[in-house]
C-alpha cells in the first residue's frame with residue numbers, strides 16, 4: 001500500500017463490535033513490533049482513500065503494543081465512518097499518523113469529572129484508567145440516547161459507582177446542571193467529549209462556577225463560526241518555492257491551494273483537528289482555529305490553513 005507523507009502503514013489486526021453501530025479497529029505494525037506509547041486523550045489521523053483524513057481517539061491502554069480506535073457508523077456520514085465500517089476488514093492496511101494530543105489530561109489536580117456523550121467516550125476510557133491508576137478522586141458521567149449504542153460499558157463497569165451511565169431511552173433527557181452539581185463538578189477539573197450541544201452546556205456551567213476548570217474535545221466547530229467573515233479581505237500566500245496564490249475574501253487558504261492544484265491535507269476543515277497545521281515563514285496569521293493556545297497564537301509560527309487568515313496582505317507558508 002502507498003501511504004501519504006507522515007502516515008505509516010498499519011495492519012488492521014482485529015475488528016470488534018463494541019456496541020450497535022460502533023466497531024473498534026486494532027492497529028498493528030506489519031512486522032508485529034510494538035507501536036510507540038501515547039498519552040490519554042491522544043488521537044491519530046487515519047488516511048481513508050487518497051486524500052480523506054479523519055481523526056480517531058485512541059481508546060486502548062497507552063502502553064499496549066498495538067493501538068485501538070473506535071468508530072461510530074454515523075447515519076449521516078461525511079465519508080470516514082462508512083468507509084471504515086463497510087470497506088475495511090481484518091488484514092487490510094491503513095495509513096495512520098503519529099499520535100497527537102489536543103485533549104491532554106493534567107493529573108496535577110485532585111478532583112476530576114469526566115463527561116462523555118455517545119462516541120465521545122473513546123478518549124475518556126484511557127483517561128479514567130489513568131486517573132484511577134494515579135489514585136485521583138474521579139467520576140465519569142456517560143450519556144447515551146440508547147444503551148445498545150453505548151460502547152465500553154463492560155470495561156467501565158469494573159469501576160463501580162465511579163461510573164454513572166445515563167440512557168435517555170430509560171430516564172429521559174438528563175438535567176445536566178443538577179447532575180454536574182451532584183458529581184461535584186463545581187469544584188473540579190471537567191474533561192468532556194461529545195456533541196456540540198453537550199459541550200456548550202458544560203462551558204456554560206463552568207462559566208457559572210469559578211472552581212470548575214473545563215477541558216473539551218470537540219467533534220464539530222463552535223457554531224459561532226471560524227470561516228470567512230464580513231469585512232474579510234483578499235491576501236496573498238507565497239509558498240516556499242516562491243509561488244504566489246491569491247486567497248479571495250470569501251475562501252480559505254486551503255480552498256485557494258486546492259483551486260490552484262497545490263495538494264494540502266485536511267480533515268475537519270473547521271479548525272478543530274490540526275491536520276492542516278502549516279508552518280508560517282513570514283507574515284502574521286489571523287488565527288480562527290480552536291486548537292492553538294494563546295502562546296502559540298502570539299508566536300505566530302504555525303496556523304490552521306482551513307480557517308485562519310492573514311493580518312495584512314501577505315503570508316509566506318512552508319508549503
Ligand code: FES
Pocket residue numbers: 265266267268269270271272273274275276277289304305306307
Ligand atoms: S483541517 Fe482540521 S484544523 Fe484544518
